[in-house]
Amino acid sequence: METTTKINITRHIKNPLITPKDVKPLRDDFTVECVFNAGVARYKDEVILLLRVAERPKQEDANKLRVPILRQKGDTFEVDIHTLDRSDAAYDFSDPRKVKQKDIDTYVYLTSMSHLRLARSKNGVDFVVEEKAFIFPSNRYEAFGTEDSRITLLDGVYYINYTAVSDKGITTALAKTTDFESVERMGIIFTTENRDVTIFPEKIGGQYFALHRPVPKQIGRAEMWTATSPNLTHWGEHQFLMGVDSVWESLKIGGGAVPFKTEKGWVEIYHGADRTNRYSLGAVLLDLEDPNKIIAKTKEPILEPEAIYEVEGFFGNVVFTDGVLFEDNIVKIYYGGADNVIALAEIHIEELYRALGV
Amino acid sequence: METTTKINITRHIKNPLITPKDVKPLRDDFTVECVFNAGVARYKDEVILLLRVAERPKQEDANKLRVPILRQKGDTFEVDIHTLDRSDAAYDFSDPRKVKQKDIDTYVYLTSMSHLRLARSKNGVDFVVEEKAFIFPSNRYEAFGTEDSRITLLDGVYYINYTAVSDKGITTALAKTTDFESVERMGIIFTTENRDVTIFPEKIGGQYFALHRPVPKQIGRAEMWTATSPNLTHWGEHQFLMGVDSVWESLKIGGGAVPFKTEKGWVEIYHGADRTNRYSLGAVLLDLEDPNKIIAKTKEPILEPEAIYEVEGFFGNVVFTDGVLFEDNIVKIYYGGADNVIALAEIHIEELYRALGV
Numbered sequence: 001m002e003t004t005t006k007i008n009i010t011r012h013i014k015n016p017l018i019t020p021k022d023v024k025p026l027r028d029d030f031t032v033e034c035v036f037n038a039g040v041a042r043y044k045d046e047v048i049l050l051l052r053v054a055e056r057p058k059q060e061d062a063n064k065l066r067v068p069i070l071r072q073k074g075d076t077f078e079v080d081i082h083t084l085d086r087s088d089a090a091y092d093f094s095d096p097r098k099v100k101q102k103d104i105d106t107y108v109y110l111t112s113m114s115h116l117r118l119a120r121s122k123n124g125v126d127f128v129v130e131e132k133a134f135i136f137p138s139n140r141y142e143a144f145g146t147e148d149s150r151i152t153l154l155d156g157v158y159y160i161n162y163t164a165v166s167d168k169g170i171t172t173a174l175a176k177t178t179d180f181e182s183v184e185r186m187g188i189i190f191t192t193e194n195r196d197v198t199i200f201p202e203k204i205g206g207q208y209f210a211l212h213r214p215v216p217k218q219i220g221r222a223e224m225w226t227a228t229s230p231n232l233t234h235w236g237e238h239q240f241l242m243g244v245d246s247v248w249e250s251l252k253i254g255g256g257a258v259p260f261k262t263e264k265g266w267v268e269i270y271h272g273a274d275r276t277n278r279y280s281l282g283a284v285l286l287d288l289e290d291p292n293k294i295i296a297k298t299k300e301p302i303l304e305p306e307a308i309y310e311v312e313g314f315f316g317n318v319v320f321t322d323g324v325l326f327e328d329n330i331v332k333i334y335y336g337g338a339d340n341v342i343a344l345a346e347i348h349i350e351e352l353y354r355a356l357g358v
Numbered sequence: 359m360e361t362t363t364k365i366n367i368t369r370h371i372k373n374p375l376i377t378p379k380d381v382k383p384l385r386d387d388f389t390v391e392c393v394f395n396a397g398v399a400r401y402k403d404e405v406i407l408l409l410r411v412a413e414r415p416k417q418e419d420a421n422k423l424r425v426p427i428l429r430q431k432g433d434t435f436e437v438d439i440h441t442l443d444r445s446d447a448a449y450d451f452s453d454p455r456k457v458k459q460k461d462i463d464t465y466v467y468l469t470s471m472s473h474l475r476l477a478r479s480k481n482g483v484d485f486v487v488e489e490k491a492f493i494f495p496s497n498r499y500e501a502f503g504t505e506d507s508r509i510t511l512l513d514g515v516y517y518i519n520y521t522a523v524s525d526k527g528i529t530t531a532l533a534k535t536t537d538f539e540s541v542e543r544m545g546i547i548f549t550t551e552n553r554d555v556t557i558f559p560e561k562i563g564g565q566y567f568a569l570h571r572p573v574p575k576q577i578g579r580a581e582m583w584t585a586t587s588p589n590l591t592h593w594g595e596h597q598f599l600m601g602v603d604s605v606w607e608s609l610k611i612g613g614g615a616v617p618f619k620t621e622k623g624w625v626e627i628y629h630g631a632d633r634t635n636r637y638s639l640g641a642v643l644l645d646l647e648d649p650n651k652i653i654a655k656t657k658e659p660i661l662e663p664e665a666i667y668e669v670e671g672f673f674g675n676v677v678f679t680d681g682v683l684f685e686d687n688i689v690k691i692y693y694g695g696a697d698n699v700i701a702l703a704e705i706h707i708e709e710l711y712r713a714l715g716v
Contacts, residue, residue: 107577140598144577168598169578188596191583193574194549216551217575219465219502220527225549229592236592238546240498240526 007302007355009347014125016309016341017334023053023117024131027079030055030068033112034314035129036336038119039149040257040323041158043180047124047325049334049342050134050149050160054314056112057081067099068113070143070166077138079113097315108167113137114145116162118180124325124332125344134183135175141166141188142173150322152199152258154208159232163195164188172197172212174232186233190214196224196254199232200266200291208232209291211241211268213254222252224270226292239292248272248280248301256281257333260326261288262349264358265295269333271320272301279318280304281335285356296356303333303345313338365660365713367705372483374667374699375692381411381475382489388413388426391470392672393487394694396477397507398615398681399516401538405482405683407692407700408492408507408518412672414470415439425457426471428501428524435496437471455673466525471495472503474520476538482683482690483702492541493533499524499546500531508680510557510616512566517590521553522546530555530570532590544591548572554582554612557590558624558649566590567649569599569626571612580610582628584650597650606630606638606659614639615691618684619646620707622716623653627660627691629678637676638662639693643714654714661691661703671696 169192249272280301527550607630
């Protein structure tokens with residue numbers, strides 16, 4: 001006898017809200033491949049999305065691959081295009097997203113370079129995408145791109161953490177803005193290999209608090225940890241929070257949206273991938289005073305790839321969130337579909353409590 | 359025409375100074391397999407070595423493998439012995455040091471468990487090894503063992519960082535002592551995967567400073583980074599310091615001894631491994647005011663596996679240091695040979711300057 005009621009989560013009728021054709025490439029010789037995984041903030045009367053925009057050089061010859069990479073030129077960094085011969089046995093071209101150098105068994109190019117770009121909306125649904133970058137790769141740790149961002153409002157300052165990728169590894173960097181016009185970089189806060197960092201919007205026990213997701217090489221798996229900080233730039237007191245669990249999250253898990261506060265605890269919408277690399281979203285409820293304590297966790301995903309724009313795209317079968325708005329008891333989940341588009345799903349907090357069993 | 363003069367470094371006549379037979383196992387049903395990679399400190403009139411002692415359960419059946427692992431029992435942790443069947447296809451037993459679970463492609467057991475144990479000497483050569491552990495695995499992050507330690511004296515307190523290994527990954531934890539009798543744990547300072555952390559013995563620019571060696575999974579290599587800290591527990595401002603270079607260090611590199619101060623800069627004796635996993639020691643000279651600046655680096659190893667106790671052992675062709683004493687212009691390098699014994703090599707600082715070309 002089946003007693004589970006399907007979770008009542010509503011995809012927005014206008015989904016997908018933003019697609020690559022809504023985004024102008026920064027350069028005429030590049031195309032926009034993907035727009036996805038946006039940081040989310042409410043700023044004055046606007047909803048802000050900090051989009052991850054992946055652009056790649058226009059290709060001219062099917063036997064070649066033109067790849068973007070940042071190179072230092074004097075004191076500044078500029079995007080170069082390297083042309084690789086697809087018959088070059090030194091490289092492995094089998095993954096459409098990246099190129100591996102065989103002898104050192106590591107990826108040495110991505111096929112696209114991501115930057116972070118603002119989109120603004122009055123109603124949270126119809127967005128205007130800016131034509132310029134907000135955070136563009138500009139140092140050695142960003143040579144392969146700047147990726148998924150999360151935005152946390154703390155004492156009037158919007159802190160933006162994002163993934164900085166280079167030949168030195170996948171790291172998490174921090175920046176801040178007060179006006180979404182100018183932005184100041186604050187350096188690397190989690191060293192390689194770490195992404196899916198979400199900073200809580202309040203101090204807890206006198207310290208800043210974050211979820212992070214280290215990826216170990218030899219022992220262990222891609223799972224969620226916590227850390228504290230006295231100042232947002234230096235992090236420690238690392239603790240393991242939760243690991244891979246049900247089938248839908250059996251390959252890896254990681255933080256998703258910036259956690260939001262409810263009367264029952266901190267709610268974190270996180271992602272899990274199964275063994276086929278199908279990414280879904282779950283929720284976990286953490287203790288208000290000590291987020292290292294898990295109160296409840298959804299057994300099944302609250303959102304999984306089902307719509308066409310989630311199932312098919314640059315990297316199919318993916319829903320992935322970097323941010324939500326929690327307003328009027330509705331959780332508005334902005335998410336990437338198929339690593340390709342921006343979409344929105346809404347769930348009432350009472351329904352989320354029900355899914356959490358609290 | 360060969361113009362290089364071989365580096366004048368002297369292995370101690372009494373090498374190896376400590377071998378497994380000098381160490382009493384903590385339990386009668388365990389044997390001491392290895393004693394190596396010791397943290398080093400001068401404390402009052404003694405030279406202190408904090409040995410890594412690897413013990414394993416006595417084996418009873420060639421078809422079985424008995425492996426040690428820490429398990430939580432109520433509020434405490436105790437060592438359990440699991441017995442694996444060598445014919446069990448779920449596991450890969452090919453590495454004598456560890457057991458891989460095939461379906462999740464990660465190591466789930468080590469064949470020995472390491473703890474940290476004190477040895478004391480008046481002359482720095484003849485050591486008495488204590489019979490009890492100083493730091494024994496005792497929490498979930500240490501379930502596979504506590505390994506290589508480094509000791510840094512700061513304002514009268516000896517800070518000990520060590521590798522904490524568990525199914526959650528390879529992390530670096532911190533502890534402190536003032537008397538080498540009692541010790542207080544301070545938590546994890548670098549999350550997985552990170553080891554070879556060396557904390558400088560002075561604040562620099564008002565902050566604590568360390569070298570660390572993250573190991574990324576997807577992109578990048580096992581190379582040396584720096585970080586700063588306001589309080590020793592929280593670390594940030596991560597910067598890449600140096601990467602794999604010459605043939606002898608072409609596979610990976612990492613911090614070795616706690617850096618020591620000279621008139622020409624901070625000297626760091628580090629390790630590098632070549633593609634055959636042969637570990638040697640090199641030296642790098644870092645700017646006194648800003649250790650992110652490299653002044654000089656030795657082109658060739660200053661010490662490489664040549665003696666019988668370095669070439670043959672538990673894991674052959676390894677010299678590896680966690681600490682030196684710099685006294686009377688002599689750098690006294692305590693090091694592990696073949697992951698099996700403790701040895702000592704001495705080099706005059708002027709000779710080291712010559713090797714560094716400064």
